[in-house]
Structure formats: C-alpha cells, structure tokens
Amino acid sequence: MGGLRRVAAPFVAPGPTGVAIRDSLKGLTGQDQRILCLVGGLLGSLASRDLKARCAAGLDRDSKQWARRKRVLTGQSSSRWAGSITKATHDQWALARRGQLACIQHLQVSIDMIASRLSLPVGAKGSKGSPGGYRSRQEWFAKSRRLHLLQDRLERERADCEAGRVRVVRGGRKLLRNRHNLQATRLTEAQWRVRWEAERWFLQADGESGKRYGNETIRVAPDGEVSIKLPAPLAGLANAPHGRYVLACRIGFRHRGQQWADRVQANRAVAYRIHFDVKRDRWYLTASWQIQPARMAPLEAVRSGGLIGVDTNADHLAAWRLDAHGNPVGEPRRFDYDLTGSAPHRDAQVRHALIRLLRWAKRHRLAIAVEDLDFQWEKTREKHGRRKRFRRLISSMPTAKLRSRLVSMAAELGIAVVAVDPAYTSRWGAQHWQRPLTTKTRKITRHDAAAVAIGRRALGRPIRRRTQPPPPHRSDAVGHRTVQAASGIPGREETRPRIPGPRTRSVGAGRGAKAGDQRAHNRSGHTAEHKSWHQDSLPLSP
Known part of the structure; x- marks a missing residue:
C-alpha cells in the first residue's frame, strides 16, 4: 500500500457566479444588418490594434499605459x-498567458515520461503505476529524437x-x-472570408449599474x-437621438426572461454581446450578469440522508442510490x-442526460456525488504509447x-453536488462491490x-466492504478470515503474547493462567485432566 497516493477529502462544489442567456434577433432589415456589420468591423479593427499593442508591451504594463491606449481608442469610437475593448484585450492576454503556462507544464510532463522510458531497457515491462521501456530499438531511436x-520547444x-x-x-x-x-473543410475562399470577418467583429459591451437599463x-x-x-466615425448613420441606432426587431428572452426583466427595470448591470452565426445566417444577442452564489450546506448535512453516486463514462452516466450508511438501495440507473x-448535438445529449439524473435526485431529495476528474495530463501519447483507443476514449469524455x-443545473433545483x-474508485469498486451485488x-x-465506490467516498466511509463474518463452527476449515494474518507471516501459529494487566474482571493481573501454557486448559492428554479435584467449603458467614 506504500505506492498509493493520498486521497483528498470530499467537498461540496460551489455554485455558479454568473448567468448567460441568448436569443436570436429576428426581423432585422437589410439596413440593420448593414449597420451591425459596419460597427462590428470598425470596432474589430480597433480591438486588433489594441491587442497588438498590449502583446507588444509584454510584462511592462501599468495604469499609465492602459490609460494611453484607452485615450487613443476613445477618439476613434x-x-x-x-x-469594453481594453477590458476584452486584458482578458484575452491573460487567457493566452494561462495557456502558455499549461503548455509548459504539458511539455515538461512529456519530456519526463520519455526520459523515464528511454532509461529502461528495450522491451522492459512496466507496472500499473508507470509504463515500461519501448518495444524496439527503432521506436527507442524515434523517441530519442522526439525528446530533443x-x-x-520547451526552451522557446x-x-x-x-x-x-x-x-x-x-x-x-x-x-x-x-x-x-x-x-478538406469544403469551403471556398469567399465562404472562409465571411467566417473569418464575422469571428473578428467586436460587438460586446459591459454593463453599468445605475445607468438606464443597466447598459x-x-x-x-x-x-x-x-x-x-x-462609434464617432459612424454617428451620421444614427436614427435616434444622441447618436444611437435602434434596430427594427424586438427581442424576448424565454429562458430566465423574468430575471432579466427585473434587472433592467432596476437599472442593474447587464453585459450584452451581438454575434453573427454564418452557418445558420442568424444574428444572436447574449445577455449575461453576475449573481450571488447559492449558500452551500455543510458536508455533514448534505450526506446525512444518503446520496447518489455517479460514475462518468464516455457514453453514459452510471448512478446508484446509497443510504446514510453507504449501502446501495434499489437498482442501478444508467x-x-x-x-x-x-457540437450542439453533443451538448444537447449531455444536457438531456443531466436533466434525467437531476429529476431522479429531486424525487428522492438526495445530493449527487461525482468525481473531480481532470484528464489534462492523461491524454498525452507519451504516457499511454500505442494505446490510441484508450487515449481517444478519455479525450472524448466531456468531464469539464x-x-x-x-x-449550474443542480443549483437551480437546490441539489448539492x-x-x-x-x-482508485473504478478499481476498488470492481474489487469489493461488483461480485457481491451481482445476482x-x-x-x-x-x-x-x-x-457505489464514489458514493461511499462522498459519505466519508471506506470503499471496501465490511469484514466477513467467521464460519459457523468458528474454525479455519473454509479458509482464514479477512482479519487474520496471511500464511507467510512469521509467528502466525504461535500462542498469543502475554499482555500486562487484568484479563478478566475476576482475575487480577499476574494471577491468571498464562496464555502460552496450554496445559492450563482442559484438554485431553494434559496433566490437568488427571489431577484430583477438590472444592473448598463455602463460608457460612462473612
């Protein structure tokens, strides 16, 4: 057991801190679409220049440099x-930095794995924890070149x-x-150009609390x-006072529409983004705002009445209901x-499966236990080698x-996760629970x-089942019990050691029969069986 890693404690997942809803802009006129294209193209070019300036600054950034960039953009829009443009630029630069650090970690993991396998003899077998050497000299040579x-690349x-x-x-x-x-993409140059320009448009604005309708x-x-x-260069195209352009269509959010209406009537901040989907030839408006995360219940209160353990797989969710003691109840669900x-089809499939799971949990009023999976470092080909099918399997699992x-969906229903x-949930679950639960x-x-293993771990109980009871005649005829020592342990057949102190309530310490003296027991062949026995007379008075 020395090679097992430490298992982290379970925790209640925090709820979402933001909300985003989307609806299509139906009934746009040709002039409306022309105005949106002009505004998006102009602001997109400004966003590209600002991003270039931010990337050129690198780590040398301060408030003065940000104010200088904003003044330049203000005169042009x-x-x-x-x-909005400078904030989006900072967010995009920070995202690129996080991706850069993740790439460095990924390269370091791959280099360590290749170096470890190259140090082993060719054809050496690996263990469950680490792979072995490469299969042939040709593969060893190819991997040595890949290592360099x-x-x-890591140095760069x-x-x-x-x-x-x-x-x-x-x-x-x-x-x-x-x-x-x-x-290969089955696109013409003109079709690609339309998609490229639409993706580079910039039509998003952050909300402001206290302003009219929040933006x-x-x-x-x-x-x-x-x-x-x-923007200032397009102010002549306005059809409303104060340089504004009013679209001919009306929009109504069907999902969370009442929450959105309450916010805009109270002049609370709401951010908007207008996006053009080239494939569907539709314009969409996305509204988003921040919310207070739901108050999380303590872990002990969440698992007091049991919960539902869920195992995530490539094509289904395996779930089983457990009581507060960790015992499976009812039948498993799939x-x-x-x-x-x-991508929309895959997203709809995942959402439909989660809806059925949450309805089942809501009916029983139980929390849901899931694995905190992250296959970021498991997808590398350097660790799993030629196991392409397995790498494809873990890459297709939508864990995040x-x-x-x-x-987010459980928070709306008041279900804790x-x-x-x-x-070791899959390994230990199959070892301790698959055969006993099979009928x-x-x-x-x-x-x-x-x-079942996931649910028991969330309940704070060990995954392995309770120790098996002894045989009916309390001997070793059917094999040693789980708690007994194995056959190869020294001293297994010896007598119990002498433990200082009283062994029973009636016999004091050092006055009872020794545990190692087998003659003190009433057994055939021992001298205690042939000695005369005499009973003292009972006292009549104290």
Missing part, C-alpha cells in the same frame, strides 16, 4: 466602447514566458489554419427594443448520451463541460460498482 524536439516557450511574449489569433487559430486547407452602449429595454451607441456529431453544467477524489437476475458492471 467612444469612451464606453474603448473601455520537445526540449527545444520558457523564453517567451519570461519575456511576457504571447501569440494570440483574433478569430481563432483553427479557422486561420483552414485557410490553407480549404478542400449605455448596447441598451435593451424591457419591451425588447435594442439600441446601439454608434443515463445514456451520444457524443458523436456536431459535464461538471460545470451539472453544478459533492466532488470526490477519483483515485442471477441482475448483472452489475464495473461502472455500477464504481458509482
């Missing part, structure tokens, strides 16, 4: 548009990190690479009227989803998206057993 390439990334140099592509690096491979730049009235503050197809959606350490009419899978 407005003060509020300039504030990764080391050179570290040099960029120390200099504060990041590489950001507005519009997405994937879409940029598609430009050089249009045949002065992109204003949405409670009746659904949408108006935009035009919630399937299909992760093939487009499923966990975030589960927490307990996150547990995923270490002639019920076949238990490893995933069902893992759900």
Whole structure:
C-alpha cells in the first residue's frame, strides 16, 4: 500500500457566479444588418490594434499605459466602447498567458515520461503505476529524437514566458489554419472570408449599474427594443437621438426572461454581446450578469440522508442510490448520451442526460456525488504509447463541460453536488462491490460498482466492504478470515503474547493462567485432566 497516493477529502462544489442567456434577433432589415456589420468591423479593427499593442508591451504594463491606449481608442469610437475593448484585450492576454503556462507544464510532463522510458531497457515491462521501456530499438531511436524536439520547444516557450511574449489569433487559430486547407473543410475562399470577418467583429459591451437599463452602449429595454451607441466615425448613420441606432426587431428572452426583466427595470448591470452565426445566417444577442452564489450546506448535512453516486463514462452516466450508511438501495440507473456529431448535438445529449439524473435526485431529495476528474495530463501519447483507443476514449469524455453544467443545473433545483477524489474508485469498486451485488437476475458492471465506490467516498466511509463474518463452527476449515494474518507471516501459529494487566474482571493481573501454557486448559492428554479435584467449603458467614 506504500505506492498509493493520498486521497483528498470530499467537498461540496460551489455554485455558479454568473448567468448567460441568448436569443436570436429576428426581423432585422437589410439596413440593420448593414449597420451591425459596419460597427462590428470598425470596432474589430480597433480591438486588433489594441491587442497588438498590449502583446507588444509584454510584462511592462501599468495604469499609465492602459490609460494611453484607452485615450487613443476613445477618439476613434467612444469612451464606453474603448473601455469594453481594453477590458476584452486584458482578458484575452491573460487567457493566452494561462495557456502558455499549461503548455509548459504539458511539455515538461512529456519530456519526463520519455526520459523515464528511454532509461529502461528495450522491451522492459512496466507496472500499473508507470509504463515500461519501448518495444524496439527503432521506436527507442524515434523517441530519442522526439525528446530533443520537445526540449527545444520547451526552451522557446520558457523564453517567451519570461519575456511576457504571447501569440494570440483574433478569430481563432483553427479557422486561420483552414485557410490553407480549404478542400478538406469544403469551403471556398469567399465562404472562409465571411467566417473569418464575422469571428473578428467586436460587438460586446459591459454593463453599468445605475445607468438606464443597466447598459449605455448596447441598451435593451424591457419591451425588447435594442439600441446601439454608434462609434464617432459612424454617428451620421444614427436614427435616434444622441447618436444611437435602434434596430427594427424586438427581442424576448424565454429562458430566465423574468430575471432579466427585473434587472433592467432596476437599472442593474447587464453585459450584452451581438454575434453573427454564418452557418445558420442568424444574428444572436447574449445577455449575461453576475449573481450571488447559492449558500452551500455543510458536508455533514448534505450526506446525512444518503446520496447518489455517479460514475462518468464516455457514453453514459452510471448512478446508484446509497443510504446514510453507504449501502446501495434499489437498482442501478444508467443515463445514456451520444457524443458523436456536431457540437450542439453533443451538448444537447449531455444536457438531456443531466436533466434525467437531476429529476431522479429531486424525487428522492438526495445530493449527487461525482468525481473531480481532470484528464489534462492523461491524454498525452507519451504516457499511454500505442494505446490510441484508450487515449481517444478519455479525450472524448466531456468531464469539464459535464461538471460545470451539472453544478449550474443542480443549483437551480437546490441539489448539492459533492466532488470526490477519483483515485482508485473504478478499481476498488470492481474489487469489493461488483461480485457481491451481482445476482442471477441482475448483472452489475464495473461502472455500477464504481458509482457505489464514489458514493461511499462522498459519505466519508471506506470503499471496501465490511469484514466477513467467521464460519459457523468458528474454525479455519473454509479458509482464514479477512482479519487474520496471511500464511507467510512469521509467528502466525504461535500462542498469543502475554499482555500486562487484568484479563478478566475476576482475575487480577499476574494471577491468571498464562496464555502460552496450554496445559492450563482442559484438554485431553494434559496433566490437568488427571489431577484430583477438590472444592473448598463455602463460608457460612462473612
């Protein structure tokens, strides 16, 4: 057991701190679409210049440099548009820095794994904790070359990190690479150009509490009227006072519409983003705002009445209900989803499976226990080698998206989510629970057993089952009990050692029969059986 890592304690996952809703802008006229394209293109070019200036500054940034950039943008748009652009630039630069640090960690893990496997003899077998050596000299030579390439790349990334140099592509690096491979993407150059320009547009504004309807730049009235503050170069195209342009359509949010209406009527901050979907040829408006996270219940209160253990897999969720003592109750449940197809289809499949799970938990008024999974360091090919099927399996599991959606959807229903350490849940669940729970009419899978292990860990109980009771005749005819020593342990068949102190209530310390003296017991062949026995007379008075 010395090779097992320490298991972290379970905790109640905090609820979401923000809300985002979206609806389509239906009924836009040709002039409306033209104005949106002009505003998005102008602000997008300003955002690109500002991002370039921010990346050029690197680590040498201060409030004066930020104020200088904002003054330049204010003269070309407005003060509020300039504030939104600079804030988006800072967020994008910070995201690029986090991605850079994650890339450095990923490269370091890959280099350590290759160096470890290269140090082993060719063909050496590995253990469960670490892989063995490479299979052939050819593979060993190829990996040694890859090691040098990764080391050179790591040096470049570290040099960029120390200099504060990041590489950001507005519009997405994937879409940029598609430009050089249009045949594989089945796009013409004109179609690619439309997507590229739409992704680089900038039409988003942060909210301001105390201002009319919570936003002065992109204003949405409670009746659904949408108006935009035009930048200074486009102020001549306004159709409303104060340089504003009012769209001909009306919008109404069906999801959380009442919450949004309450905020705008109270003039509380609401951020808006207008986006054009080229594939669907539709314009969308997204509203977002911050909320106070729900008050989390203590862990002891959450698991006082039991909970539901959930095991996440590539194509389904395996769930089982457990009582407060960690015993499975009822039958296991399975919630399937299909992760093939487009991204909206996969997202809908995950959402539908979570809805069924939450309804079941709501019916029993129980919390949900899930694994705090993160396969970021498990997807590397350097660790799993030629196991492409396994790497593809763990890469297809939507762990981050499923966990975030589960927490946000559970918070709306008042259901607590307990996150547990995923270490050894599948292995120990199959070892201790798969066979005992299997019957002639019920076949238990490893995933069902893992759900039981997850639930028991969330309840604060050990995963292994209770010690087996002794045989009926209390001997070793059917094998040694679980708590007994194994056959190879020295001293297993010896007598018990002498323990100082009283052994019973009636015999004092040092006055009873010794544990090692087998003749003191009434057994055949011992001298105690052949001695004469005499009973003292009982006293008649004290």
